Amino acid sequence: MITVAIVDDHPIVRAGMKAVLNAAADLRVVAEGASGAEALRLVAAQRPNVLVLDVNLPDTNGIAVTRQLRAQDTATAILILTVHNDSQTIFGLLESGAAGYVLKDDALETLVNAVRAVARGETWLSPGIARQIVERATHAARPAKPAANEAGLTPREIEVLRLLAQGLDNPAIAQRLVLTTRTVQNHVSAIYDKIGVASRAEAILYAMRRGMVELE
Numbered sequence: 001m002i003t004v005a006i007v008d009d010h011p012i013v014r015a016g017m018k019a020v021l022n023a024a025a026d027l028r029v030v031a032e033g034a035s036g037a038e039a040l041r042l043v044a045a046q047r048p049n050v051l052v053l054d055v056n057l058p059d060t061n062g063i064a065v066t067r068q069l070r071a072q073d074t075a076t077a078i079l080i081l082t083v084h085n086d087s088q089t090i091f092g093l094l095e096s097g098a099a100g101y102v103l104k105d106d107a108l109e110t111l112v113n114a115v116r117a118v119a120r121g122e123t124w125l126s127p128g129i130a131r132q133i134v135e136r137a138t139h140a141a142r143p144a145k146p147a148a149n150e151a152g153l154t155p156r157e158i159e160v161l162r163l164l165a166q167g168l169d170n171p172a173i174a175q176r177l178v179l180t181t182r183t184v185q186n187h188v189s190a191i192y193d194k195i196g197v198a199s200r201a202e203a204i205l206y207a208m209r210r211g212m213v214e215l216e
Contacts, residue, residue, distance in 0.1 A: 004051075007034065007036075018032065050119050051078045052102075098201065100114060100124030160188060
């Protein structure tokens, strides 16, 4: 059972998300709140697997709350709800330690899958704009000559990192490259070690900033 806490200052939005999540057999909402302070308190008290957190709160913002929770080394995965789709906001969310983001426009349709993904340790990029965000970030930050090999990545590891940055999970990468999921997991671990990151979100940010993302 995946336990979830919801923090959003709109009661109707919270009620809708709670109903959708509780309708899934493997998900259970254990707490809800309306402010950043309540988010910190609920995570400390309930230790949910996933915190669904609105980026705009009355007392602070979701990015600041995420940074505080990551500084406390909490194991709770943080899924941000946002209406923003610009690359600057997304970079801020990834840098803060969020496991992913869901656009409010499609939150109810994608929320269950997003919660499951971040609970598994994956990064979730809202499907409606994932490719748009990657493209913007890549074009804005692309160097004249991408330094793809600066960390000593092998050609296969670069392939895996590019697919990871496009939002594919390990099974999907394995299928695309005709590898076993275990082999992909080994490549991902090696990539993390070489580029000095600890999460898929950080790896995606690394790839974006170096212009390593290839969009079909």
